[in-house]
Amino acid sequence: MADAIAHMGRAYLGVGLAVVFILHSISLADDATTNPAANTASGLAFTPGPEITLNPGEHVPLIVFDSDHKPVQVSKISWTIDGQSIDQADAAAGSFDVPDDNPFATSTIYKAPARVPAKSTMEIKASVATSDPPVTLTTKITIIKDANWFTVDGDTGFGSKSVAVQLNNQLPCGGGVYGGPIKLLANRYLIRFYGSDKLDSSSQVIALFDFGNDTNNQPGTYVWQAGKNVREVRIAYGEKCFQSLRIDNGGNETSLDGSSTLLEPDPADKSGLIKGFFSGNMFWGEMEKPKLIHGRHVFDIKMHYVTMHGHFAVPKATEWI
Numbered sequence: 469m470a471d472a473i474a475h476m477g478r479a480y481l482g483v484g485l486a487v488v489f490i491l492h493s494i495s496l497a498d499d500a501t502t503n504p505a506a507n508t509a510s511g512l513a514f515t516p517g518p519e520i521t522l523n524p525g526e527h528v529p530l531i532v533f534d535s536d537h538k539p540v541q542v543s544k545i546s547w548t549i550d551g552q553s554i555d556q557a558d559a560a561a562g563s564f565d566v567p568d569d570n571p572f573a574t575s576t577i578y579k580a581p582a583r584v585p586a587k588s589t590m591e592i593k594a595s596v597a598t599s600d601p602p603v604t605l606t607t608k609i610t611i612i613k614d615a616n617w618f619t620v621d622g623d624t625g626f627g628s629k630s631v632a633v634q635l636n637n638q639l640p641c642g643g644g645v646y647g648g649p650i651k652l653l654a655n656r657y658l659i660r661f662y663g664s665d666k667l668d669s670s671s672q673v674i675a676l677f678d679f680g681n682d683t684n685n686q687p688g689t690y691v692w693q694a695g696k697n698v699r700e701v702r703i704a705y706g707e708k709c710f711q712s713l714r715i716d717n718g719g720n721e722t723s724l725d726g727s728s729t730l731l732e733p734d735p736a737d738k739s740g741l742i743k744g745f746f747s748g749n750m751f752w753g754e755m756e757k758p759k760l761i762h763g764r765h766v767f768d769i770k771m772h773y774v775t776m777h778g779h780f781a782v783p784k785a786t787e788w789i
Contacts, residue, residue: 510535510596510599511534512533512534512535512540512598513532514530514531514532514533514594514605514607515530515531515533515689515727516528516530516607516729516745516747517689517726517747517748518606518607518608518747519607519610519777520578520607520608520610520729520747521609521612521617521745521747521777521778521779522610522611522612522779523580523613523615523743523779524582524583524611524613525579525580525581525582525734526580526731526734526743527565527577527579527580527731527732527734528577528578528731529575529577529578529732530547530575530577530578530607531574531575531576532596532605534598539574540598541571541572542566542567542573542575542576543571544597544598545576545594545597546594546595546597546602547566547576547592547593547595548592548595549562549564549590549591549592550587551591554566559581560583560585560586561581561585561590562578562580562581563579563581564576565577565578565579578592578609580609581611584611584612584613588610588611588612589608589610589611590611591606591607591608592606592607592609593606594606594607610777612632612779614632614633614666614779615741615743615779616632616635616661616663616675616778616779616782617631617633617778617779618630618631618633618703618776618777618779619631619776619777620710620750620775620776621774621775621776622772622774622775623772623773623774624708624772624774625708625752625772626706631666632665632666632667633664633675634663634664634665634666634669635661635662635663635782636662636664640662640785641660641661641662641663641782641783642659642660642742642783642785643657643658643677643742643780643784644657644685644742645657645658645685646658654681655681656679657679657680657681657683657685658676658678658785659675659676659677659679659742659744660674660675660676660677661782662674665705671706672704672706674704675701675702675703675704675780676702676703677728677744677746677780678698678699678700678701679699679728680693680697680698681697682697683730687730687732687733688729689727689729690727690729691726691727692712692723692724692725692728692748693723694721694722698713699728700713700723701726701728701746701748701750701776703750703776708752710750710751710752710774710776711751711752712724712749712750714751714771724748724750724751724773725748725749726746726748726749726750726776727746727748728744728745728746729746730743730744731743731745739781740783740784741781741782741784742780742781742782742783743779744779745777745778745779745780746776746777746778746780747775747776747777747778748775748776749773749774749776750773750774750775750776753769753772754770754771754772755768755770
């Protein structure tokens with residue numbers, strides 16, 4: 469494997485990073501559920517999730533699932549955006565396509581406005597009439613102009629931060645099914661990019677979105693999971709690497725809550741870019757003084773937890789080696 473990585477030349481950063489990620493994630497545990505996390509009180513769940521990040525004009529299906537992981541019919545859901553019904557909402561907030569000719573439809577399409585609105589983050593609520601009283605689920609939609617962007621908040625060590633990424637065209641940014649020589653990466657759908665903070669050209673940003681090996685290149689929301697078919701996100705910014713998958717000293721892995729979404733291509737969009745977004749809980753590790761346990765020195769890593777969400781738009785990968 470070392471010889472293969474050495475042979476990759478200028479692309480070694482990307483594949484090498486991916487190899488480390490996958491090696492770090494191998495486990496004999498069963499795959500985690502691919503269903504969205506449910507509201508514990510009601511059993512209802514919402515996808516894509518609590519944070520949606522879109523560029524102007526992009527659209528995404530909104531789906532509510534019941535306790536049996538079956539989608540709820542849209543005829544039983546009332547939508548509001550910033551407290552206004554979808555019939556009363558300002559056009560600058562975007563639009564909803566709620567099928568009225570099919571009472572059994574289960575997907576409501578939200579389309580972002582053509583321009584970034586003055587209020588870039590809005591709150592969408594779904595009132596679900598499957599119980600009395602109805603259950604309300606909430607998500608936030610952020611409209612941003614930058615194709616590759618993320619925000620991080622929580623125990624970052626440097627405060628809340630939003631980063632617009634300037635891609636580095638000298639390094640291989642792209643997305644697609646891995647087809648290189650490393651067997652551990654076979655058939656995995658990967659999105660990766662390299663760049664810098666537009667406000668700090670000396671900074672470095674490296675991102676990897678691993679969708680697993682069973683996406684079949686299909687649009688949709690993929691819940692992060694540990695196990696045989698790992699789905700995860702890792703973003704290195706400056707001196708910190710934020711990640712969704714954690715492994716304890718015993719080698720046991722767990723995934724923090726979150727998901728990544730591949731958007732359906734818009735026929736009117738001729739860019740050919742692969743687009744999507746992510747949101748969830750992540751962490752970065754701080755190495756502390758090793759502890760002596762049963763006569764052995766054990767690494768001690770302090771976990772710092774953050775929340776992150778963002779957007780990506782990268783070309784289709786023409787090569788992975």
